[in-house]
Amino acid sequence: MKINGKVKLAIAALVLAGCAFGGYHYYEGQQAAKQTAAVETTKAVRMDMKSTVSATGTIQPVDSVEVSSKITARLKSVLVKENDKVTAGQTVATLDAKDYEAKRDQAQYKVTNTQAEYDRISYLYSIGADTQKQLEDAQMNYDTAVSALAQAESDASETSIIAPIDGTVVGEPKTVGTMAVATSDNPTVIMRIADLSRKQIKAKVDETDIGNVKVGQQATFTVDTYTDKTFTARVTKISQTDTSNSWDTSSSSSSSSSSSSASVIYYYVTLDVDDPEDLLLPAMTARVEINTADTPDALAVPISVLKTDANGSYVVVRNADGSQENRYVTTGIYSDEYVEILSGLEEGEDIVSTYTAKKKSSSSSSGSRRGGPMF
Template sequence: MKFKFNWKIKAALAAVVLIAAAIYGYQYYQGQQEAKKAAAVETVPVTRMNVKSTVSATGTIRPVNSVEVSSKVTARIKSVLVKENDTVTAGQIIATLDATDYEEKRNQAQYKVSNTKAKYDRAKYLYSIGADTQEELEDAKMNYDTAVSALAESQSNMNEMTIVAPMSGVVVGEPQTPGTMAVQGNSSPTVIMRIADMSSKQILAKVDETDIGNVKVGQAATFTVDSFNGKTFTAKVSKISQTDTSNSWNVNTSSSSSSSSSSTASVIYYYVTLDVDDPDNLLLPSMTARVEINTAEKNDALVIPLSTLKTDTNGSYVIVKNADGSQENRYVSTGIYSDEYVEILDGLEEGEQVVSTYVAKGTKTSSKKNDRGGPPPM
């Protein structure tokens, strides 16, 4: 009996030791896993800095004032007195037209005036002595007046043989060459040359409809052009179009194209005009400008990296790592969005740690970025 009793005690003790070892081993394993998990999480502090929100757009450089010089009559160009890049002043003679045909018409009109004047004078005399009727006198007067009007028109056409600069500026592009037929017209006249005032320039930029609400007249902007690498120019918003670039809201103007594009969603853009600072006169018409419009700016703002911000159906939140190593989801109110940071208006304190990266089981450390597709409306 004594042997059996000792055996049972030893078996019970062994079982207790095994159970204790298993519990300790499990707790040790769990502790190690938690330590690894805590070590794998990277955090960034909530900090303060100057933050700026911008709207990106692409536009084209153009002079504020420019004009296309055309002829009011159809005639062949006789001479061009200026060339590309020449500076001209308003009223300066810049080209002449061949006046041969119009001179002949003016001579004929002058002859007709002299002829009808003589007939009118004779009709007046005959009427005064009762030899002509009132009707004959009136016909003679009408013929004379018509001839005078025709002569005035011919003389006006002759005056158009000399082309003068309608404004001061620079000849942009090559003018037409002598011998070219300059055709008059309201729809598609021949452009003899273009003159632009290059002292003041603008950018005509296209801004996406998702950003246009943040753009205001008077906002400052910076831009670059490919021709001057590393140089940044400044500009200011001067005008915001009240209609989109395609006037798609107007069914009368867009009906012809709506049928072909009705099944395809298109991006809506609005024209924004910016006045350009170019004191060195480096920029040329039609250069492509990549614009950054400063829509909001705040100094000493409470911020976190944009990559740490997450969203769900309840709003925007971050994962906060507490002093004891625990983590919690914290909902926040946001303000200005920049390219890399977002302003926090409420929900976080300066110095708190927010989780920026995590490690999934069996994987390497990776950044967990927010896929929210742009800042929400402010």
């Protein structure tokens, strides 16, 4: 039986179609296998989570004073030097007292004279020889002289400079012969005394982190001079205003206000320092890590797998059959690399950690081209 040409063509067409169909499914299977093999996953695991806030600050003594004079005079003697230990009430320097002693003597002489004058006029008034007005004037002159004597005696006593607190002399005191000027706005600082047994850090915390910082939280910090040692501290105070008081527009010009609004806002956080070995010195730079949250045995995934959209945070979960789904989750604390998952995931579930870009059609690709036609 002969097969005509049309039948042969039909059979050939069917064979080709079958080959093409099989080849297409084989290709699709291979591509799917490659895609499945290319997907990288990580698991939701349990770990101890810790959230910290980083800040930089300066080591300072908790108590320190600038010792100045209440009167203007030259330094006659300085009885302590840098690093000396002093106690409250100890005389640490003296001023030249000659001028103030002379003023005190003059005031005492005037008191003596005005008292004698008052006694004389009082007697004359008692026998009718002087008037009430003369007696009142004599009383006023005497009272004024007594007040002037009290001021002169006070000034003379201020020539001894007394340490107001227990502590250590930090820095070199002024030298003998220096004029100690007493002014309300800029007095001469004769020396500085600090209690170095109690230290603190005044750190600057970014406004994005300040809400997580609370009084009583523990912290660790390092300083450059002891690179292999970690110190501990505790938050004791959080400033209620930023470091530059940028909110107070009444005390700044419009230009400075606009400049402040464009800059980063920081708040001062004070931490008491544990330094039993007395290693830390004032003005050292402290790099602080404040422990703001601590959750043991928390369910966590890497931050890199967490995604967000208008509905919230989610991760891509790969099911047992290889299919993928977007799973919305509730997050807790963040560490440097991981985020705590409060709900939405179970321990051991596979989370897709690779990113696959969506393929663009030729029309959308050409539609995204910018500029004029190419010649």
